[in-house]
Amino acid sequence: MKILLTGANGMVGKNILDVAQKHQHEFLSPSSIELNLLDGIAVQKYLKIHKPDMVIHAAGIVGGIQANIAQPVKFLVDNMQMGLNILTAANNAGVGHFLNLSSSCMYPRGAINPLSEDLILKGELEPTNEGYALAKITSTRLCEYICKENPERLYKTIIPCNLYGRFDKFDPNHSHMIPAVIRKVDEAKKSQQPELDIWGDGEARREFMYAEDLAEFVFYAIDNFSTMPQNLNVGLGTDFTINEYYQAIAGVVGYTGKFKHDLSKPVGMKQKLIDDARLKEFGWSFKTSLDAGIKQTYEFYLSEYCND
Known part of the structure; x- marks a missing residue:
């Protein structure tokens, strides 16, 4: 397949491109200068020209507690705008497959662990990263709505636990x-x-998974996309x-x-802590x-x- 990867310059994106060398797919991995996800018209034009078969949306403004507390407006507005732009443009352009990367921070702060996929919007969010969580919930729900309106679309969301690994940021003010x-x-x-x-x-x-394991999962998901649940936790379960x-x-x-x-x-x-019951049922487990x-x-x- 021809796959558009957003966020190719981030930790997850770089790990996906690293693992991609073992697979046969063609990847489009534009920088934010080549494709500004905050510009809805530019996103529509890019998809019209390049016609990908699938989009993997890994772009986002990310950071730890300090960054989320310092810039809640940016974490909410930019992440939500990017998600809305790429999802609506992909749907309008007839892209059949979409893999949306979300975050376990969108689960309610008071929920009983482990956190299962059906807990989304079942309670108050953690205040320290609420803006980021709201943006991720919006993209997750939009994937569901698109599939309801058009059953031919396979727009699905994975919910990774916290990640770390090669290509990570080590800036104390912005890193995890x-x-x-x-x-x-x-x-x-x-x-x-x-x-x-x-x-x-x-x-x-906290549950932290090595980012290369998530990249390996992405290719497992691509190969088994039709049977993957609509929303799926990806983590260790410990x-x-x-x-x-x-x-x-x-x-x-x-x-x-x-x-x-x-x-x-x-x-x-x-x-x-994510509930990994559906992940096990889907047939995948971490290795690192x-x-x-x-x-x-x-x-x-x-x-x-x-x-x-």
Whole structure:
């Protein structure tokens, strides 16, 4: 198939293109300059010219708690606009297949874990990333509406857990937890810091999957698209505490200092664990362990971000 991949320059996009080398599909991977998803007319023109068979929508404004709190307008407006533009343009252009990448942050903050796919819009969202979550819910629902109106369309959504891995960002102000902690711990080791802060009590639980595993799943989904559920969680089905992530990263990096907890800082949801029952039924499972994933991510960080 000819597949348009949005967000090709992001972590997920780069991992998908990396894995794509093992497959026979033709990929269109325009930069944001070549295809501005915030410009609805430009998106329509691009699809009319290139006529993809499928769209994988992986573009988005992403970041951790700090970034979401600092720029809620951007996280809501830009993400929602991109989703609406690419979905409506694809539908109008007659694109038959659409794989929408959403996020587990769209599940209610008070929902009982593990989080199943039918919990969308069943409760209040987590305030620290509500704008991003609302944008993701909108795209997810729009996929459902398009399929209701036209049963020939296969517009489906995957809901990954938190991700990390090669091609990640390691900027402490904009990155997610694992890359931010890798950088923080590595710098503490190099400067021989005896102690490091952890936000909150470190007991909040998070599920992080290695991004290359998600990329592998995308190609499994492409091959089995007609039988894939409308909305599908993609993750590990297991989680760890923030403290355990810090300890695992310290072990890989070789940091031997102590950790202290800053209880004045926000921690977000206490737990965010996806229910992987439908994923197992669909016949797919992750392969990269936490230690192996952290090691590969740390190697990438050292090669790309450090000069020594």
